[in-house]
Structures are given as structure tokens and as C-alpha cells.
Amino acid sequence: MDNSQFPQTGFVRLSQILAPRGPIPVSKSTWWQGVKDGRFPQPQKLGPRTTVWLAEDIRALYESPAA
Secondary structure, three states: OOHHHOOOOOEEOHHHHEOOOOOEOOOHHHHHHHHHHOOOOOOEEEEOOEEEEEHHHHHHHHHOOOO
8 A cells, every 4th residue: 555545534444454455564463563562553443353443543653653
């Protein structure tokens, strides 16, 4: 996914965040370890099997100069 196509606002699922569809080139296990360590944004639960992140938080992650 081209970074310009990533949503500006709203909720995104993990499949929209991680490469090849998303802008973050890490594996699922690396992502979840980063969430646990505080390197990546905390998710929100919409239901028992639905986990989402705010698109704004993900954009801030990959658009920050430290990235």
C-alpha cells in the first residue's frame, strides 16, 4: 500500500498496518512485542475478536523523524 492511501482517520486492523499491505515492515510477532514494550501504539478492542488501532497513531509512528 502506498502511504498516501493509508487512512487519515478512523480505525485500522493489523493487516492494514503491517507490510506488504501496510506501511510498517515488521512481522506480527515483532509488532505485538513492540506493543507490549511500548514502542508501538496500544490497540483498542471493539469485540472479543476485533482489535483495532487509531489510524492517526499509526501515521504518527511512521511519519515521525525517528522512524
